[in-house]
Amino acid sequence: MADDEGGIPRKKRRTPAEASIDPAAQEMLAVADQLGVTTAFSRADTMAPCPIGSVGMCCDLCGMGPCRMTKDGMTGICGATVDTIQARNFIRAVAAGSAAHSDHGRDMAFTLKAVANGEAEGYVIRDIAKLRNVAALYGIPIEDRPPQEIANDLADLYIAQFGQQRGSIVTAARAPEKRKKLWKEQGVVPRGVDREVVEALHRTHMGDDQEAIHILQHAVRTALADGWGGSMIATDISDILFGTPAPLLGEANLGVLKHDMVNVIVHGHEPTLSQMVVAASQDPEMIEYARAAGSQGINLSGICCTANEILMRQGIPAAGNFLQQELAILTGSVEAMVVDVQCIMQGLVALAENFHTKIITTSPKVRIKGATHIEFDEHHALTIAKNILKEAIDNYANRGSVNIPDYKNSLIPGFSHEYINYMLGGSYRASFRPLNDAIMSGRIRGVAAIVGCTNPRIQHDAYHTTLTAELLKQDVLVVETGCSAIANAKLGFLLGDAGIDRVGPGLREVCETVGIPPVLHMGSCVDNTRILTVLTQMVDEGGLGDDIDEVPAVGIAPEWMSEKALSIATYCAASGAYVMMGGSNPVKGKGEKVADSLLVAEHMSSGWEEIYGGKLEFVEDPREMIRRTLDHIDKKRAALGLPAYDPSRFGKSGDARLREIEALPFEERQAALYGQSAAS
Ligand code: NFS
Ligand code: SF4
Numbered sequence: 005m006a007d008d009e010g011g012i013p014r015k016k017r018r019t020p021a022e023a024s025i026d027p028a029a030q031e032m033l034a035v036a037d038q039l040g041v042t043t044a045f046s047r048a049d050t051m052a053p054c055p056i057g058s059v060g061m062c063c064d065l066c067g068m069g070p071c072r073m074t075k076d077g078m079t080g081i082c083g084a085t086v087d088t089i090q091a092r093n094f095i096r097a098v099a100a101g102s103a104a105h106s107d108h109g110r111d112m113a114f115t116l117k118a119v120a121n122g123e124a125e126g127y128v129i130r131d132i133a134k135l136r137n138v139a140a141l142y143g144i145p146i147e148d149r150p151p152q153e154i155a156n157d158l159a160d161l162y163i164a165q166f167g168q169q170r171g172s173i174v175t176a177a178r179a180p181e182k183r184k185k186l187w188k189e190q191g192v193v194p195r196g197v198d199r200e201v202v203e204a205l206h207r208t209h210m211g212d213d214q215e216a217i218h219i220l221q222h223a224v225r226t227a228l229a230d231g232w233g234g235s236m237i238a239t240d241i242s243d244i245l246f247g248t249p250a251p252l253l254g255e256a257n258l259g260v261l262k263h264d265m266v267n268v269i270v271h272g273h274e275p276t277l278s279q280m281v282v283a284a285s286q287d288p289e290m291i292e293y294a295r296a297a298g299s300q301g302i303n304l305s306g307i308c309c310t311a312n313e314i315l316m317r318q319g320i321p322a323a324g325n326f327l328q329q330e331l332a333i334l335t336g337s338v339e340a341m342v343v344d345v346q347c348i349m350q351g352l353v354a355l356a357e358n359f360h361t362k363i364i365t366t367s368p369k370v371r372i373k374g375a376t377h378i379e380f381d382e383h384h385a386l387t388i389a390k391n392i393l394k395e396a397i398d399n400y401a402n403r404g405s406v407n408i409p410d411y412k413n414s415l416i417p418g419f420s421h422e423y424i425n426y427m428l429g430g431s432y433r434a435s436f437r438p439l440n441d442a443i444m445s446g447r448i449r450g451v452a453a454i455v456g457c458t459n460p461r462i463q464h465d466a467y468h469t470t471l472t473a474e475l476l477k478q479d480v481l482v483v484e485t486g487c488s489a490i491a492n493a494k495l496g497f498l499l500g501d502a503g504i505d506r507v508g509p510g511l512r513e514v515c516e517t518v519g520i521p522p523v524l525h526m527g528s529c530v531d532n533t534r535i536l537t538v539l540t541q542m543v544d545e546g547g548l549g550d551d552i553d554e555v556p557a558v559g560i561a562p563e564w565m566s567e568k569a570l571s572i573a574t575y576c577a578a579s580g581a582y583v584m585m586g587g588s589n590p591v592k593g594k595g596e597k598v599a600d601s602l603l604v605a606e607h608m609s610s611g612w613e614e615i616y617g618g619k620l621e622f623v624e625d626p627r628e629m630i631r632r633t634l635d636h637i638d639k640k641r642a643a644l645g646l647p648a649y650d651p652s653r654f655g656k657s658g659d660a661r662l663r664e665i666e667a668l669p670f671e672e673r674q675a676a677l678y679g680q681s682a683a684s
Pocket of ligand 1: 273308309325326346347455456457458486487488528529530565566568569
């Protein structure tokens, strides 16, 4: 493969095994090499990241630049320092990430409005209980009112939040009291995300805000408008329209593609279209149409967060995470890849030209040159979904040779905060008490949220799975969203029994008693708001302090690549969590030195910790991430006055102990089961 694709050439091409730990991915990377086509993996090999831009030392905000800071102490033409440039680049990324999540939330609110008014073909309000619960939070009358009326009021309230000019958005009221007070003192109470994003862009226009710490303060406010606003709204409405997830059995990896069926992959983020494609694929008329084309039917699967949305609600299999979008096409078995918004590589179209696969764009906001465009409109969703499926079925006859890797794993996704609450206490006494108790006793050492993307500059899936495996051994309960959840599903951690022998003794007891896997799949990336809700409910439950920053919990995005990940990291830090991000470090470049560190990086770390109790750090080495995670959790346990973590106290009960007892000779077994007196 040529080394001249632009950028700075790297010396070495990685082998498939160096590029990914996933055997299915390795197989397809070998196919790509045989065919002589490029993928994100090989392009990452031939183009090293720009050493100036990647560390936050490049500014292209005006026509006097771009200004490249190549030496310590340099400034741009306008005199802007490296700190200012880093903070400006960072807030712009946060603004873009917030905009992406929240515009998705806005579209969900418009869909809810259309459904409430009977104008959205094919949709129903599937979770009336959640609709009533959410509406009641804001004082919307719910008694003696039909769901459509309540939904209409909620849709109006939610649509208004995006443009809220002054005062807090209503959703932010769901944060712990102490946190809200803190945000007020710091002047970061989020207004509507539209306002915060516009202000972020205004402040970073040439010649505006030029004090790094002041810029970062607004990055916090912008991200909070996403996490406690636009994203939270997206999750609420997805649950109301499509059902609040509860555990079910699913599958993940490229092995879910079928030889004898029409394979349709939905890829992107919004559940509005994909849910309708699910409905259309089950329509007898469509199945008949697929059979008439010589196939056994329609096989639907997902990639990226759209995969998570339909996996956790309908059990539709996930073909893979972000880096598997091209690999799926390389199987030669995909009749159509239907995309909506976000994380869709332009490279798909050029790659698909080597196969029969049709790339179908559907969002009015997203077109890709060379792709087929069938525009989605929630008012005629079912009809459009059927038209898309017909395109795919008509394409089945054009299939050439097929190479589907024989790898897939089962998983149990669907752990919404509502379900976690229910599963711990049962339907009569639903509560977070057992989780808090397990943490307080030390059975569960703490909680880690392992989330976010995969990135071809890091061995695919490797950091996600390494961190998960190690933290589970250390009795840390792991919750996951986004592409990380799919990475670990492929390793078998998201299935109760498969992962359970690889977890520490205390956590294992909890998993066996409650009947849960040690890794809880909580949904897509906008569903990171479910984690905020869980943390808030743990605080409300009592015993773990009175704000989120006191809970022994950490968030990690070890293979991040998307600007959305920076928004998530920022709102989690400002909510009190310790967040670590691996891979690329946009604040590494040499700015002003403070203590042993650099101004911007130091402010996001100890500066934010002082203010918000949470912090954001970029950490390259996964072993260091593990060390810092355990250190932080133990520090928080000590601050709460909880017993120090001691695994030797646990593992003597539950299924593990029962199996041990069953293996004993009769008399010893009797003694173990009924005490000394029974045996004597
Ligand atoms: Ni999250 Fe989901 Fe994946 Fe990263 Fe992209 S799909 S919204 S951004 S790559 S986790
Ligand atoms: Fe250069 Fe300043 Fe313009 Fe940025 S804003 S490109 S640093 S002159």
